[in-house]
Amino acid sequence: xxxxxxxxxxxxxxxxxxxxxxxxxxxxxxxxxxxxxxxxxxxxxxxxxxxxxxxxxxxxxxxxxxxxxxxxxxxxxxxxxxxxxxxxxxxxxxxxxxxxxxxx
Amino acid sequence: xxxxxxxxxxxxxxxxxxxxxxxxxxxxxxxxxxxxxxxxxxxxxxxxxxxxxxxxxxxxxxxxxxxxxxxxxxxxxxxxxxxxxxxxxxxxxxxxxxxxxxxxxxxxxxxxxxxxxxxxxxxxxxxxxxxxxxxxxxxxxxxxxxxxxxxxxxxxxxxxxxxxxxxxxxxxxxxxxxxxxxxxxxxxxxxxxxxxxxxx
Numbered sequence: 653x654x655x656x657x658x659x660x661x662x663x664x665x666x667x668x669x670x671x672x673x674x675x676x677x678x679x680x681x682x683x684x685x686x687x688x689x690x691x692x693x694x695x696x697x698x699x700x701x702x703x704x705x706x707x708x709x710x711x712x713x714x715x716x717x718x719x720x721x722x723x724x725x726x727x728x729x730x731x732x733x734x735x736x737x738x739x740x741x742x743x744x745x746x747x748x749x750x751x752x753x754x755x756x
Numbered sequence: 757x758x759x760x761x762x763x764x765x766x767x768x769x770x771x772x773x774x775x776x777x778x779x780x781x782x783x784x785x786x787x788x789x790x791x792x793x794x795x796x797x798x799x800x801x802x803x804x805x806x807x808x809x810x811x812x813x814x815x816x817x818x819x820x821x822x823x824x825x826x827x828x829x830x831x832x833x834x835x836x837x838x839x840x841x842x843x844x845x846x847x848x849x850x851x852x853x854x855x856x857x858x859x860x861x862x863x864x865x866x867x868x869x870x871x872x873x874x875x876x877x878x879x880x881x882x883x884x885x886x887x888x889x890x891x892x893x894x895x896x897x898x899x900x901x902x903x904x905x906x907x908x909x910x911x912x913x914x915x916x917x918x919x920x921x922x923x924x925x926x927x928x929x930x931x932x933x934x935x936x937x938x939x940x941x942x943x944x945x946x947x948x949x950x951x952x953x954x955x956x
């Protein structure tokens with residue numbers, strides 16, 4: 653039996669994923685009012701990074717993150733990857749997302 | 757759908773929402789099938805898929821760079837589904853359901869049953885991980901993407917798949933007359949559960 657040669661994905665999605673977009677907007681509104689962006693979040697992230705980078709470096713890395721936090725993960729993940737390797741950095745970032753953003 | 761949400765959908769200029777919409781149109785259906793197969797519950801598949809797209813949205817909102825969104829979506833969906841499954845034994849199991857419709861399958865119920873039994877027999881020769889790698893491959897994922905989803909090296913995926921195909925060939929050797937294209941189709945159907953949403 654031979655595998656499919658990576659077929660082109662189906663583009664005909666009949667159902668508009670309205671629930672997904674409603675959930676996304678709800679998330680965004682809640683995040684803005686729940687301290688999941690900005691300095692409060694950055695301080696929490698710094699605490700998570702300290703064991704891996706040290707206090708000073710953890711703080712310095714987050715200095716480059718914008719107040720909107722829109723570049724938070726793209727800022728910290730490459731730095732962590734330099735210390736820990738890409739895979740461990742990815743796992744750590746996912747854990748930070750879980751504990752500080754999704755489940756907080 | 758909520759009219760407000762529908763209206764918002766139509767007028768949304770948000771690039772991230774557009775990105776999610778594009779990904780959903782590309783992979784939403786296949787992810788739902790995969791979720792239905794892995795969770796044994798077609799009813800829960802849409803919720804699981806929604807969770808994964810929401811997670812994608814959240815991580816991208818914070819700037820996470822995701823090089824291969826398809827592999828990422830499958831990996832996160834798989835982890836989400838496995839997390840929700842309670843028993844350890846089910847953690848490494850790919851579901852093999854009933855064949856009710858395979859394109860080109862004979863309409864004769866006896867032949868269908870025989871085909872189903874042959875496909876099940878052959879799949880039973882594979883380890884859980886081999887079945888899962890094969891199932892993902894037959895969802896159209898590349899070797900690299902399968903490796904990302906299962907958390908393995910590409911070489912390991914290649915070895916798993918090579919071993920799986922060898923087992924299928926050897927398993928069919930004693931019944932070569934019955935190992936036809938239709939048998940391969942039946943195996944594929946069991947792996948990707950194309951009929952899952954309508955057969956239960």
